[in-house]
Amino acid sequence: MQSIDTLISARWIIPVNDARETLENHSIAIDQGVIVAILPNAKAAQEYQASHSIDLGDQALIPGFVNTHGHAAMAIFRGMADDLELMTWLNDHVFPAENKWVDYDLVRDGTELATAEMLRSGTTTFSDNYFFPDASAESVLKAGMRAQLCFPTIDFPTAWGAGPDEHIDNGLKVMATYAGHSHIKVNFGPHAPYTCSDEPLLRIKALAEEHGVGIQMHVHETQVEVDGELERRGQRPIRRLKDLGLLSPNFQAVHMTALSEEDINDIVETGAHVMHCPESNLKLASGFCPVHELQKRGVNVALGTDGAASNNDLDMLGEMRTAAMLAKAVSGDATALSAYDAIKMATLNGAKALGWDKEIGSLEVGKRADITAIALNDLESQPIYDPVSHIVYASTRDQVTNVWVDGKQLLNNRELTTLDKNTIIETAKQWRDKIVKG
Numbered sequence: 001m002q003s004i005d006t007l008i009s010a011r012w013i014i015p016v017n018d019a020r021e022t023l024e025n026h027s028i029a030i031d032q033g034v035i036v037a038i039l040p041n042a043k044a045a046q047e048y049q050a051s052h053s054i055d056l057g058d059q060a061l062i063p064g065f066v067n068t069h070g071h072a073a074m075a076i077f078r079g080m081a082d083d084l085e086l087m088t089w090l091n092d093h094v095f096p097a098e099n100k101w102v103d104y105d106l107v108r109d110g111t112e113l114a115t116a117e118m119l120r121s122g123t124t125t126f127s128d129n130y131f132f133p134d135a136s137a138e139s140v141l142k143a144g145m146r147a148q149l150c151f152p153t154i155d156f157p158t159a160w161g162a163g164p165d166e167h168i169d170n171g172l173k174v175m176a177t178y179a180g181h182s183h184i185k186v187n188f189g190p191h192a193p194y195t196c197s198d199e200p201l202l203r204i205k206a207l208a209e210e211h212g213v214g215i216q217m218h219v220h221e222t223q224v225e226v227d228g229e230l231e232r233r234g235q236r237p238i239r240r241l242k243d244l245g246l247l248s249p250n251f252q253a254v255h256m257t258a259l260s261e262e263d264i265n266d267i268v269e270t271g272a273h274v275m276h277c278p279e280s281n282l283k284l285a286s287g288f289c290p291v292h293e294l295q296k297r298g299v300n301v302a303l304g305t306d307g308a309a310s311n312n313d314l315d316m317l318g319e320m321r322t323a324a325m326l327a328k329a330v331s332g333d334a335t336a337l338s339a340y341d342a343i344k345m346a347t348l349n350g351a352k353a354l355g356w357d358k359e360i361g362s363l364e365v366g367k368r369a370d371i372t373a374i375a376l377n378d379l380e381s382q383p384i385y386d387p388v389s390h391i392v393y394a395s396t397r398d399q400v401t402n403v404w405v406d407g408k409q410l411l412n413n414r415e416l417t418t419l420d421k422n423t424i425i426e427t428a429k430q431w432r433d434k435i436v437k438g
């Protein structure tokens, strides 16, 4: 018998592997944060002596969700301004609120609220794009999650710096602090083509190559953006980014609506990743990302919630369901984005886009034990022909029971183990009171 730290058994395991299999009555053996075996329960009992053995019964284990786009601290602004189109929402509400209120403390507290919500909906890794990434990092480490923190660069002054050069200089300091960190990657996050001029983008491209890190940017969020850029610069945003040399397998393009054939060709040619945020796109009436078409062309499409101010939740189960439904509606093809592919998009594709697929994104021997358990034992899940179908089409985040990162349990029967729920609720209320008073 081999001694290990943890043995988790469940009725179903969906590893998200090339075989697209669903394992029944299997266990995951974990030692020192790594998956050392996935094997039938009876065999696991013979081969492993675990310090902690957990039998989850009629639950499904999947890889922890990878939420590839968001602005975690904006959880503090959840529900502050709704039912507005993107530019009104941004210029009249979000940017003024950010200029007035965003500081280190708001980012730390807002990110903590977001990490708690994400853990309670099965997310173990997320990508963030916000000011004061050092404050976000503090909350990510406290929660025990993984995050890609893309520091924003934008042509105008923000709470975090006087302009693009200062944003980049500030970001490089945070990048140096977390160089080589197992849970935090600091990458570039230029805001969008319409808010970033050529000079900072070229500086970012050179620095990203020098440091071997990624770039994430909002691109083609709306038709209005594309039309505006055509008028201003005589070029579609994607072609401009390609000409500037930014598009590559290290580039993560968020949103990607209003795509022409030419735009899709540029993405295919350069190997850039697409971050699809269906609920944010729907809520802001931004447009539709042609997910089915992109996948047919071999583009890696990952999934993101965007910030809680434009979604308004950070729920990857809900996002998967919306993505699967929307792909069918947009393509006019009910076979588009199957339930299995939706789970893959929310896990392995995300890990790939963030350059973390050697470590996470699927349940495989040798990968870190980042695992989410979803209960399928209650009335709403009966009867079960295919757990994959139920997870995507008939489950809600309340069914997420347990979450592990590196084999460490961060959610235990829906209770957070690293964060204090009541304190987080109180702190969020205090920010609301302060913001409402003005």
Ligand SMILES: [Zn+2]
Residues within 6 Å of the ligand: 069, 070, 071, 218, 254, 306, 307
């Ligand atoms: Zn965004």
